Amino acid sequence: MTATTGWGVELQGVTQRYGDVTALDDVALTIRPGTITGLLGRNGSGKSTMGSLLAAFRRPTAGRVLVDGEDPWENERVVPGVCFVRESGDVLDDYTLKDNVAYLSGARPHFSHELAGELLELFELDLKRKPSKLSRGKRSAFGIVVGLASRAPLTILDEVHLGLDAPSRYAFYDALLADYAEHPRTVVLSSHLIDEVERLLEDVVVLDRGRVLIAQDAESLRAEGVSVTGPTAAVADFVAGRDVLATQRLGGTTQTTVRGALLEGDVRRARAAGLELGPVPLQDLFVHLTDPARTGGAATHAQGVDR
Structure with missing residues (x-):
């Protein structure tokens, strides 16, 4: 051993x-x-x-x-x-x-x-x-x-x-x-x-x-989470077709968390649209990915049981 x-x-x-x-x-x-x-x-x-x-x-x-x-x-x-x-x-x-x-x-x-x-x-x-x-x-x-x-x-x-x-x-x-x-x-x-x-x-x-x-x-896994922040319409256009984990809005500004690494062309496109890109902490990724509203799940599984 x-x-x-x-x-x-x-x-x-x-x-x-x-x-x-x-x-x-x-x-x-x-x-x-x-x-x-x-x-x-x-x-x-x-x-x-x-x-x-x-x-x-x-x-x-x-x-x-x-x-x-x-x-x-x-x-x-x-x-x-x-x-x-x-x-x-x-x-x-x-x-x-x-x-x-x-x-x-x-x-x-x-x-x-x-x-x-x-x-x-x-x-x-x-x-x-x-x-x-x-x-x-x-x-x-x-x-x-x-x-x-x-x-x-x-x-x-x-x-x-x-x-x-x-x-x-x-x-x-x-x-x-x-x-x-x-x-x-x-x-x-x-x-x-x-x-x-x-x-x-x-x-x-x-x-x-x-x-x-x-x-x-x-x-x-850390590299897969990206936050996209900017004018609501521009954010919506940029994240269309992507795996959206969460979205928050404040007035005319939206922050959307997406899963999936961005290509160099995606980064240039985001900057041209006036969007801010940022990393997503692992804990935030975990919370979004395991959100019951996102994952669903059958009642026969151990929901709420500390196992």
Whole structure:
């Protein structure tokens, strides 16, 4: 087992149902090894369910999950190499943080006690305390300690920043980047704070109602969003036939967000028409692309369910 390049992930026609609720619907997806991939989606999109399947916490209703080329379910080689940390972590509430670290490090072949110590100090965590006695933010911080110090070939961090204040969140992002640079692995990072984590992401997967809406590298996705601002008639003429994501009007001025890279000729045409072109933040793209009014979706999917 090696953690130097990370493990790849492949989902082949994966469906996961909970009774009459479909959390994942015929998902086909590949996650590149050795990348930080953002797993984005509104509540109920299937993010946590996907993490559970990758970590072999459950088996899919249909389809096939592969981690490092193998089914992770009851796989003695793969399971120790997957670390799935959800909000506040999966810890032993009745034992001290010190006992938790001892227990968890025994289950993780690449666990770094040195890094764990640095992060415990960074987040001001007392090893003598029990998780049940910690605030929500401190529990989240301990989950981050576990997730990063495990240095698992596949590390899945599912909204682990919840409850942290802004300085602690940015300390987490910096610690993740620093250790990832020295010890590359595959990191799947789920977060609703897209504007904060955007700088970390190499690839992006967007789930919407249990389906994959987008799966591509972050740089090309950022390049696809363009805002067009100017006189309403000129904007309407320029965006005609394009994939319009959103439109805002103020008096005689309109700003329209479109998806699709512009050619050099498009840029010249826009300037000649007195239009202003600008980039679109990844978070704005995400909001527009997953707008229920745009995407629709059947009621049988996990709308409003935090899965």
